[in-house]
Amino acid sequence: MKINWQLFKRVVNLLVILGVIIWSLEGMNINWERISRGIPSIGNIIKLMFPPDMSYFSRSLSAMMESIQIAVIGTTIAAVLAFPISFLSAAKIGVPFWVVFLAKQILNAIRTFPELILGIFFVASYGPGPLAGVMAIGINSIGMLGKLNSEIVETIDRGPIEALEASGSNRAEVFLYAIFPQVLPQFLATALYRFELNLRAATVLGLVGAGGIGVILLQSLQFRRWPIVGMSLLIIIVVVTIIDYSSAYIRKRIT
């Protein structure tokens, strides 16, 4: 008998997935009763948020502005700190391989560290407020910016470097005239992309006391003031959408 391996593999895959799902459902104690109660309550929450509390418009908006400010300053700190690391962690540009290895590992470690936990530490040491949020974002974003930027450095055009080297330029001149102008627009683009992510992070960081609109959300959720939650969410949706579109437009223009 000829066995249909393709089908066999598919069935095994499916069985494994099914087994994992059942294990998870059992472990989390989820049954139809909970699901059938849970889904309508989502609709109920949305209903409770309407109409949004208009009297909270200006307070929510100014808290959202604080989130933007946290993201702007945090991203800038990260971009500045990530700049040297981007070159140290780039292979093929003459940095010793153990430095590259070490720098890459440090970037990986930073990247897996959740922003929110960093936020808690900075709130504990700097006190509650936007500065703790700035530091959390500033340190956490180094990981991703350093990684993406080092990949950009690794793919630069070597022509200009060789030309300058051939004409007897020193290393500083090679960096300044052959490497830096090539990577700058793309570095800016990655920083802008990270800014979009950080704006979302800055709306969440308030949940641990690190400033921004999350603070208002935390308070209104604690007291179940749903119309205020609705107002704040509305502002988050509108502002994040506007900033996403403008940032994407600028990114397209500069690269």
Next chain:
Amino acid sequence: MAKKTRTEAKKLTKVFWVDRLKKIGALAVIAIIYIWSARGVGFNLLEIFRELPSFFSLLGEMIPPNWAYSRRLINPLVETIQIAILGTFFGAILTIPLTLLAANNITRNKYIYFFAKGFMNIFRTIPELLYAAILVAGIGLGAFSGMLAITIFSIVVIAKLTSESLEAISYGPLEALQAVGGNKLEMIKYAVVPQILPAYTSYSLYVFEINIRVSTVLGLVGAGGIGVPLQTSLNLFRYQNASMIILVTFILVMAIDYASTKLREVLV
């Protein structure tokens, strides 16, 4: 000839000055944004450096991690994985109708298409943890709220990524089937699904990797997983327990990333 050159030169000078004005304007806008932001957050290098030692001493208190505590972390760790698995699974299934509605080559009705795209884009602006915090307040503490939050996020993100791939499929196989008289169902089964399945699987795995990271911190807003003991340890200033949790989280995230990469090789 000379006159032409002169007007040409004038035009060039004008272009030059307009360009320069644009650059100055952009720089001015950037400067204003920075001043506004720095003031808003109370940015102060002196303060940052003054408080850094207390940040590092806090980190110092976490060393060494409390190894004995790791035994009590197995259950929360398992719960973290289960939240991410179920959230991604339900998300990946429930995303299918939204994906189809948000692809302009499947959904010909302009209004439905724009509604689906808009729905997706609106819900994408809200971070997972906010969903979790809202659901915890509305439904109650626990892993179930965390799972629902991850489900909502997964639906939207997988739909966004997959619908874009769906819009870019090649029409050759579709036309071939049509030419040999295939009906709509056969066209989807033999021409659309095989083209879109690898992208769908790989995006689902990608979202699963994100979800594992999120489910490790869901507990900070009360939505279950390993973040719950983390929150407790931090509130009680048991920093050595906290560092043990963070260490375990690291290992989990790296292990899942590795497993997901392997799985991608098998499935895609």
